[in-house]
Amino acid sequence: MPIIRNLGRAASQLLQSSGCGCGVSLVPVRAIGVSPRQVASDASFHSVTFSESDHPRVLITGGLGQLGVGLAKLLRKRFGKNNVILSDIRKPADNVFYSGPFIFADILDYKNLREIVVNNRITWLFHYSALLSAVGEANVPLARAVNITGLHNVLDIAAEHNLRLFVPSTIGAFGPTSPRDPTPDLCIQRPRTIYGVSKVHAELMGEYYHYRYGLDFRCLRYPGIISADSQPGGGTTDYAVQIFHDAIKSGKFKCYLRPDTRLPMMYIDDCLKATLEVMEAPAEALTMRTYNINAMSFTPEDLAQEVQKYVPELQVTYNVDQVKQAIADSWPMNFDDSNARRDWGWKHDYDLPELVTTMFSYLGSDSRIAQAN
């Protein structure tokens, strides 16, 4: 297939080019009973010996989505394979299951979650479970349960067991009355989606638990994240991943947003790097507990033009989805992340050209492998 051959060549050419710091006063404790349920006793990670002062013991919730597997890979490189437990309510693919500890964890099951934290001596928790913007609008009761009730469970367990807690927020935590170009850290936040409302709630609850109970809560507002080896889970920014797959597969892409819809975006490696960096930042460096992070900002038209440098035959048509368009029109066009850059040295590596080169380098070689088999 000529498209794929060109991709590999073009891509390789372009490629050359702790401390909490806050005394815990009172911890919100729910009715605590003895939990009879045990984590599988033959799980390999129970037998691991490690020095607690060396490495955190990490749990990732909602880890089988677009971002969790990549995060686990990064954290395992840093802290050791067996110190990072991936969890979700879905069944992991073989390669994920055999790459390190995996466990079932439903964040709506408070006792089960607490038991996992205790039995595995968890010290850091990355809370990734969520329903994203588009799927959240399609099922508001479930989004409310997972994104709000689930968060309450996680917050209480984190406070009770003195965990360092990371909860991602999003550009979706802003709304039509927020300044959109650029959007600063502190401004009006009146989102119009259940996803956005739940994320503002998460930011405020996490900060409240920090000041009230000394919880070491850390939060980054992510832009739309673009990745090659994982699929997005039902957001408004998903088009920016799909265009690469469709360009390679069929040379045709139908976009559900208007060509001029500008949104902040980021390559997954930058997103995960920022997540680790903010978790490792000394508490005294953090003047805030919730930071915007930014890398690039583009429209579907900008992205299509960049993709067409690799796939000149790509045909892009627009068939606007009113729900997703209304969401995108209420979100930031550009993100001001100067506080993150100042406080803990945030710096992105990927702008639009590097992002597109990297995506095609990854997907192009993948397609060639698939073809050869």
Ligand SMILES: NC(=O)C1=CN([C@@H]2O[C@H](COP(=O)(O)OP(=O)(O)OC[C@H]3O[C@@H](n4cnc5c(N)ncnc54)[C@H](O)[C@@H]3O)[C@@H](O)[C@H]2O)C=CC1
């Ligand atoms: N991917 C993106 O562009 C962005 C993501 N974020 C945030 O980052 C986090 C991770 O995002 P993605 O990986 O893209 O999400 P995703 O939608 O791909 O994955 C979410 C995961 O949560 C799991 N989940 C659902 N209900 C659950 C429950 N009751 N208990 C445990 N797990 C449950 C799902 O099975 C799924 O694997 C989310 O909190 C999201 O809001 C923020 C901004 C941008």
Ligand SMILES: CC(=O)[C@H](N)C(=O)O
């Ligand atoms: C930006 C996000 O939070 C997510 N990708 C979505 O589009 O819902």
